[in-house]
Amino acid sequence: MADHFPEVAGIDISMTYNQKGIRSLLRTFSFSPSSYAYFKVDCLCKDCNGGGFDLTQVITGMIRNRRKATKGELSCLGEGPAADHSAVVYEVAIRYT
Numbered sequence: 001m002a003d004h005f006p007e008v009a010g011i012d013i014s015m016t017y018n019q020k021g022i023r024s025l026l027r028t029f030s031f032s033p034s035s036y037a038y039f040k041v042d043c044l045c046k047d048c049n050g051g052g053f054d055l056t057q058v059i060t061g062m063i064r065n066r067r068k069a070t071k072g073e074l075s076c077l078g079e080g081p082a083a084d085h086s087a088v089v090y091e092v093a094i095r096y097t
């Protein structure tokens with residue numbers, strides 16, 4: 001990540017999964033300058049084909065504008081039975097050097 005975004009000291013992502021029939025679940029991810037600049041998070045639905053949640057555009061946009069925090073919603077990118085698919089509410093916090 002330091003190669004791509006040398007001004008970033010760290011990124012914290014929290015994601016709340018809201019999946020049908022399952023209680024919402026909170027997961028958190030932390031990225032440091034030595035992490036890969038790859039901000040894709042797995043989907044939790046079974047039989048998910050090529051799914052996941054890609055925060056790369058959100059994060060690169062934030063860094064470009066030097067935004068420190070944002071939140072929003074994403075739905076799974078994958079294909080499969082729609083009812084099984086999860087959606088997430090995400091919060092991203094970025095610390096700059």
Ligand SMILES: [Zn+2]
Nearest residue numbers: 043048051076
């Ligand atoms: Zn999925």
